[in-house]
Amino acid sequence: MKQLTRIRLINWHLFENTTIDCQGTTYFIGINGAGKSTILDAVQFALVGGQRDVRFNQAALSGGKRTLASYVRGELGTEGQRYLRGDATGVAALEFKNPDGTFFTHGAVIDAYEDGRSPDVTYFIVHNASLNDSWFFKTPGQLFDTRAFKRHLENFALPPNASARVFTRLEDYRVHLLNRLGQLKDSFPAKIVKGLAFSPLTDIRSFVHNYLLEENLLDVKTLQAQLETLRHFESLAADVRERIDSLARIEDLDKERLANRRRRITNTYVARRAQADVYLDELKSRRLELDSAKLDFQREEIQRGELSRNLRFAQSALTDAEIALRTDQTAQREKELRDKVTSLTAEQTLLTQRQADFDRSLAAELADAKKLKKFLAADKLEIPSALDSFLTEHATRNTEHALRNTQEALTTLGEHFSREQTLLNEQATQLTTEATRLEDDIRKLRTGDRETSYEAEAPNAARLRRILRAELGLGANEVVYLCDVLQIPNADWQNSVEGLLGFNRFTLLVPPAHYDDAMQLYRKHKDTIHGAALLDTESILNGTRNTNINEYALAKEVTTSHPAARVYVNLLLGHYVKCDTVEQLRDHRTAITQECFVRRNFTDSHLNPRVYKRWFIGERAAPRQIEQREQRIDEIAGELKNFNKRETALRERLALTRAKIRPFVELETALPALSRLVPLESELAALNKELATLDSHTVETLKAEVEKYQHERDQLQAEVNAAERKLGNLEEKIKQIETESIPGLERSADKSINSAESFLIQENADEETKSDVQKEFERRRERQPLEVILQNASRYENDYQTAEGRSRDRLREAKQAYSIRYDFGTDDADDAARYVTEKVKLVTSELPNYENQIAHQRGLAEQELVENFIHRLREQIEDARQQLAFLNDTLANLRFGGERFEFINQPAPALRQVFDMVMDSQQVMGDSLFDSDFRQRHQQGWDLLFERLTSVHDNESAELRELQDYRNYLQYDIRIHYPNGDRALLSQINAKKSGGETTTPFYVAMAASFAQAYRLNQARPSDTIRLALFDEAFSKMDTARTSSALHFMREAGLQVLLATPPDKSGSLLPYVDSVCTVVRKNNHSFVIEIDKSEMMEKLESQ
Incomplete structure (x- = not known):
C-alpha cells in the first residue's frame, strides 16, 4: 500500500x-477554531483539486x-x-x-x-x-x-x-x-469529499450510486434510431392502411353510386318505354277511329245528295209563289207602305231616345247650375245674368239662346277659379319649401351646426366670414360671431339682451393681426356685401377706458372670456339700466325691462319681437331656435291644411264651370236634330192610316203560299246545312286523324322509343345493363298495366335521382377529403376508378413493401435491443450484484462493536417489470422478442421500455436516464447482524434508533466505499493509497462506538486521518499511530507532535 x-x-x-x-492513522486533536479542519481541507484539496x-x-x-x-x-x-x-x-x-x-x-x-x-x-x-x-x-x-x-x-x-x-x-x-x-x-475524489462531509446515512440508494457503483449509462442512441425508424415505417404502414380504408370506403361509395345510378337508369328507361307503349296503344285506337269516320262520311254523302234534290224542288215552288205575289197591285202598295213605316219607325225610335238623353243632361246641368249659384253666393261673387237666364228661360223653352249665353258665363268663371287655384298652389309650394328648410335647420342645429341660422338671419355677415376664412386661411375659431363668445346666465334677461344687440350679435371678431387684411377683403367685396360688421378688437381694447359699469346695467347680465367682446358689450349695453316695471323707466334716461320696453332719450318703445325672440347667444340659443322653427312648422301645417280645403272647393267649382263647357256645347248641337221629332210622328200616323184601308184578302192567300213554300225550303235548307256541317266535321276529323293524330302519335312513339334507347347510350350503359333494363321493362309489362308502370316510375323518379345525387355527393366529398389529406390531386370524374387503381397499388405494392421494411427494421432493432441493451443491462446488473458480494466478503470478517454489516439488494419496484424482462431474456433462444411468448409474459415491462425509448428525443431525459442506468434496477439496504443472532435493516431502524446507532452505518458504508475504491476486497492486495479523511468524527457516538468505528476502519486496512476535539481523545488513542495537537496563538496555528504512549499514560493516571 x-x-x-x-x-x-x-x-x-x-x-x-x-x-x-x-x-x-494520524489523529489531530484541537479545540474548535484551532485549525485542525484546515489541515484536512488541505489534504482534500491536494487529492481532489x-x-x-x-x-x-x-x-x-x-x-x-x-x-x-x-x-x-x-x-x-x-x-x-x-x-x-x-x-x-x-x-x-x-x-x-x-x-x-x-x-x-x-x-x-x-x-x-x-x-x-x-x-x-x-x-x-x-x-x-x-x-x-x-x-x-x-x-x-x-x-x-x-x-x-x-x-x-x-x-x-x-x-x-x-x-x-x-x-x-x-x-x-x-x-x-x-x-x-x-x-x-x-469516483475517488467524491468519496474523499463525502468522508469529510459527515451526515447520517439515510439514503442508501444515493450512497450506493455515488460511492459504490460507478455510473455507466447504456448507449441507446442506435436503438432509439432503429426504433424511430421502425416506428416511422410502422407509421407509414399505418398511414397506408388508413389510406386503403379510406379508398375502400370510396370504392364502396362508388358501388353504392353505381347501384343507385342503375336504379335511376332502369326507372327512366321503363318510364320512357312505357310512354312509348302508351302512344302505340293510342295509335291503334286512332286508326280504328279513322276507319269508322270514313265509313260515316260515305253514308252522310249519300244522305246529303237526297236532301239536295228535295231542296231544289222546294226552291222552285217558292219562286213560283213569290212571282204570283209580286205581280198583284195591292200587294205591291202594301209592301211600299210597310217598308216606309219600318224606316220612319226606326228614325222615330232614335229621335225619341235622343230627346230622353237631352232632357236628362239638361236636368243635370240645371241642378249643377243651381249648385254653382249657391257656391257663388257663398264666395260673395256676382252671379252672372246668363246663369239666371238659363235657370228661368228653360221654363219658357228658350233653351238654345240660354245655352249659348251660359257657356260664355261659365268660361269666365272657370278662368277666375283657375287663376285662384294657380295662386293657391304657388303659396302651398312656398310653404312646403319653407317647412323643408326649417326641418333641415333643426337637424343641423341638433348636430351643433349653427351656420344655417346665421345664414338665414345675417347672410352678409355669414358670407363675409366664409370669404375671410378662405382668403386669409383662418380657422373656424379665429373668425367668430360676437354671439358665439357671449353667455347670458339669467334667462329672464335673454330677450332684452338679444333685442338691444340686434344685428350687432353677428359682428365678426378676427385676430388683431388680420384685421387690416380683413378690411381690405371687405372693401373688395363692398358691392355685394353690406351691413356686416367687423370689430376692431385691438383699437377697442386700447382706446376704450376701463369705465365702471352700473351694477344694474344690462351689460352685467352678459358674461364672456373674450376681452374685446367684453368691452364691446359694455359699450353697447353698459348705459341701459334694468327695470322691473314700465313705470320705473321714467327714472332713467336709458333703461329696459324684461318685457323689452326700452327708454332712449326720454322716449319709450317696444323692441321688435321678431328680433329679440330669435336667440343666438349662449347655450339656450340653439334649443330656442329649434323651438321657434318647430312652431313655424306647426303653423305651416295649419296653413297647408286650409289651403287643401280651399283647393278641394276650387276643384268643385272648376268642375261646375270649366268642365261644363263641353256638355253645354253638346246640348246646343243636339237641339236642331230634335226639332224633326214632331213632324215625323205626324207622317208616321198618316202612313199607318192608309195601310189599314187596303183590301188584303187576296194578298193574304198569296202570302200564305209563299210562307208555306218558304218554310219547306228553309227546313230542307237546314237539313242540307246540317248534313254539310256533319260532313265537314267528319272530313275535319278524318283530316285531323290522318294528318295530326296518327303522325303525331307515330312521332311520339318513335321519339319515346328513341329517347329510351338514346338515354341508355347517353348514360354509357353497357350491354349487360341494356339487357337488364329491357328485361325489367318486359317483366313489369307482364305484371302491371301501363298506367301503373308510369305512375310508379314518375313517383320514384325523384327518389332515385336524389339517392344517386346523395351517393354522388358522398363519393365526391370522400374523394375531396382523401385528395386534400393525401395531396392526391383534384378529380372531376363521377366514378372512383383512379382511387380504386390507387387502392390496388397500395394493397399490392406499397403496403407489402412497408411490411417488409418493418420486418427488416424490427430484426435490426431486436438485435440491437438484445445485444446492446438487454444483455448488456443484464451483465451490468449481475456485475453490480457481484461487486456488492465482493464488498460483503470484505465486511464479513469485520465487526463493529460485535455487529456485522451486509449490503443487500433486490429488484427496484419502479422498474420491476423491466428487470424481470431483462433477467428472463436469457431464456429466449432463437425466437423473436417481438413475436414470442416472452413479450406477452413481460408486456408491461416491454411497454414501459418502448414508451421511454420512443416517446422522447432528449437523451438527457430523467425517465430515459433511469432506464439507461443499471443501478436503478436494484433497491439497496444494509442488513445489520447483531451478536445475539438478530438482524435488522437500516431503512427500518433509521427513524427509531439513537444518533449514535444511526451514525454507525455511515462509517461502515464509508469504510466499505473506501475499501472498494482501494480494491481491498480483492484476493490480491492492490498497490493503492488507503487514506480516509474524517473531520469532527464520531461526534454523535458514545465512547464504545467511537473506538469500535476506528477499530473497524483499521481492520479494513485504511490509513485514517481524523480530527476531533480533546473530549474524544481518550477512546481513540489506542487505535491511532500518531497524535498531533493543533494550537492557535496570535492568529497563527501550529502543529505539535505528541508521544502517544505518554499521553495514554497521563490519561490512565487521571
Whole structure:
C-alpha cells in the first residue's frame, strides 16, 4: 500500500510554514477554531483539486463558507483585520511512500489576490522523490508564484530516476494523480469529499450510486434510431392502411353510386318505354277511329245528295209563289207602305231616345247650375245674368239662346277659379319649401351646426366670414360671431339682451393681426356685401377706458372670456339700466325691462319681437331656435291644411264651370236634330192610316203560299246545312286523324322509343345493363298495366335521382377529403376508378413493401435491443450484484462493536417489470422478442421500455436516464447482524434508533466505499493509497462506538486521518499511530507532535 508520510502547508489559512509527519492513522486533536479542519481541507484539496468540487470546512455549523482564496490569504473575519495576507502564494503538498521504499509528492501552488480575482492554481506531481522545500522557495521566506514555480520545477535538478510534471488543467492533474495513487477510479475524489462531509446515512440508494457503483449509462442512441425508424415505417404502414380504408370506403361509395345510378337508369328507361307503349296503344285506337269516320262520311254523302234534290224542288215552288205575289197591285202598295213605316219607325225610335238623353243632361246641368249659384253666393261673387237666364228661360223653352249665353258665363268663371287655384298652389309650394328648410335647420342645429341660422338671419355677415376664412386661411375659431363668445346666465334677461344687440350679435371678431387684411377683403367685396360688421378688437381694447359699469346695467347680465367682446358689450349695453316695471323707466334716461320696453332719450318703445325672440347667444340659443322653427312648422301645417280645403272647393267649382263647357256645347248641337221629332210622328200616323184601308184578302192567300213554300225550303235548307256541317266535321276529323293524330302519335312513339334507347347510350350503359333494363321493362309489362308502370316510375323518379345525387355527393366529398389529406390531386370524374387503381397499388405494392421494411427494421432493432441493451443491462446488473458480494466478503470478517454489516439488494419496484424482462431474456433462444411468448409474459415491462425509448428525443431525459442506468434496477439496504443472532435493516431502524446507532452505518458504508475504491476486497492486495479523511468524527457516538468505528476502519486496512476535539481523545488513542495537537496563538496555528504512549499514560493516571 502507499502511505501518506508528510503534509506540507505554506500560507494555508493560519499555517504559515508547517510540515506534518504522518505515521499510519494520524489523529489531530484541537479545540474548535484551532485549525485542525484546515489541515484536512488541505489534504482534500491536494487529492481532489479544483475549487468547485472541494468542500472546505464542512464540519462547521455554517456549512463551510471558506474558499481557496480565503485559505491562502488567511481570512480572520475580525473587524480589525479581515485577512492575514494581501496578495499571497500558498502551497498544499502531500508526500507518499511506496511499498518499495520510494516516495512521490503531489500538490498545488496557489496565487490569491487582494483585488478579488479568482486564484491561479498550478498542480504538480514529482515521482521518485521526497518532499523538498527547494521546489517552492526562491529564497528563504520567499515563494515562487505559480508561473515561476512551473518554470522552476520543470528545470529543477531532481535525483536520478525522479521526474516532475506540472499541470495547469485540473483534468490532466486528476488523470495522472489517480493513476499515481494506484489507478483509482474517477469516483475517488467524491468519496474523499463525502468522508469529510459527515451526515447520517439515510439514503442508501444515493450512497450506493455515488460511492459504490460507478455510473455507466447504456448507449441507446442506435436503438432509439432503429426504433424511430421502425416506428416511422410502422407509421407509414399505418398511414397506408388508413389510406386503403379510406379508398375502400370510396370504392364502396362508388358501388353504392353505381347501384343507385342503375336504379335511376332502369326507372327512366321503363318510364320512357312505357310512354312509348302508351302512344302505340293510342295509335291503334286512332286508326280504328279513322276507319269508322270514313265509313260515316260515305253514308252522310249519300244522305246529303237526297236532301239536295228535295231542296231544289222546294226552291222552285217558292219562286213560283213569290212571282204570283209580286205581280198583284195591292200587294205591291202594301209592301211600299210597310217598308216606309219600318224606316220612319226606326228614325222615330232614335229621335225619341235622343230627346230622353237631352232632357236628362239638361236636368243635370240645371241642378249643377243651381249648385254653382249657391257656391257663388257663398264666395260673395256676382252671379252672372246668363246663369239666371238659363235657370228661368228653360221654363219658357228658350233653351238654345240660354245655352249659348251660359257657356260664355261659365268660361269666365272657370278662368277666375283657375287663376285662384294657380295662386293657391304657388303659396302651398312656398310653404312646403319653407317647412323643408326649417326641418333641415333643426337637424343641423341638433348636430351643433349653427351656420344655417346665421345664414338665414345675417347672410352678409355669414358670407363675409366664409370669404375671410378662405382668403386669409383662418380657422373656424379665429373668425367668430360676437354671439358665439357671449353667455347670458339669467334667462329672464335673454330677450332684452338679444333685442338691444340686434344685428350687432353677428359682428365678426378676427385676430388683431388680420384685421387690416380683413378690411381690405371687405372693401373688395363692398358691392355685394353690406351691413356686416367687423370689430376692431385691438383699437377697442386700447382706446376704450376701463369705465365702471352700473351694477344694474344690462351689460352685467352678459358674461364672456373674450376681452374685446367684453368691452364691446359694455359699450353697447353698459348705459341701459334694468327695470322691473314700465313705470320705473321714467327714472332713467336709458333703461329696459324684461318685457323689452326700452327708454332712449326720454322716449319709450317696444323692441321688435321678431328680433329679440330669435336667440343666438349662449347655450339656450340653439334649443330656442329649434323651438321657434318647430312652431313655424306647426303653423305651416295649419296653413297647408286650409289651403287643401280651399283647393278641394276650387276643384268643385272648376268642375261646375270649366268642365261644363263641353256638355253645354253638346246640348246646343243636339237641339236642331230634335226639332224633326214632331213632324215625323205626324207622317208616321198618316202612313199607318192608309195601310189599314187596303183590301188584303187576296194578298193574304198569296202570302200564305209563299210562307208555306218558304218554310219547306228553309227546313230542307237546314237539313242540307246540317248534313254539310256533319260532313265537314267528319272530313275535319278524318283530316285531323290522318294528318295530326296518327303522325303525331307515330312521332311520339318513335321519339319515346328513341329517347329510351338514346338515354341508355347517353348514360354509357353497357350491354349487360341494356339487357337488364329491357328485361325489367318486359317483366313489369307482364305484371302491371301501363298506367301503373308510369305512375310508379314518375313517383320514384325523384327518389332515385336524389339517392344517386346523395351517393354522388358522398363519393365526391370522400374523394375531396382523401385528395386534400393525401395531396392526391383534384378529380372531376363521377366514378372512383383512379382511387380504386390507387387502392390496388397500395394493397399490392406499397403496403407489402412497408411490411417488409418493418420486418427488416424490427430484426435490426431486436438485435440491437438484445445485444446492446438487454444483455448488456443484464451483465451490468449481475456485475453490480457481484461487486456488492465482493464488498460483503470484505465486511464479513469485520465487526463493529460485535455487529456485522451486509449490503443487500433486490429488484427496484419502479422498474420491476423491466428487470424481470431483462433477467428472463436469457431464456429466449432463437425466437423473436417481438413475436414470442416472452413479450406477452413481460408486456408491461416491454411497454414501459418502448414508451421511454420512443416517446422522447432528449437523451438527457430523467425517465430515459433511469432506464439507461443499471443501478436503478436494484433497491439497496444494509442488513445489520447483531451478536445475539438478530438482524435488522437500516431503512427500518433509521427513524427509531439513537444518533449514535444511526451514525454507525455511515462509517461502515464509508469504510466499505473506501475499501472498494482501494480494491481491498480483492484476493490480491492492490498497490493503492488507503487514506480516509474524517473531520469532527464520531461526534454523535458514545465512547464504545467511537473506538469500535476506528477499530473497524483499521481492520479494513485504511490509513485514517481524523480530527476531533480533546473530549474524544481518550477512546481513540489506542487505535491511532500518531497524535498531533493543533494550537492557535496570535492568529497563527501550529502543529505539535505528541508521544502517544505518554499521553495514554497521563490519561490512565487521571
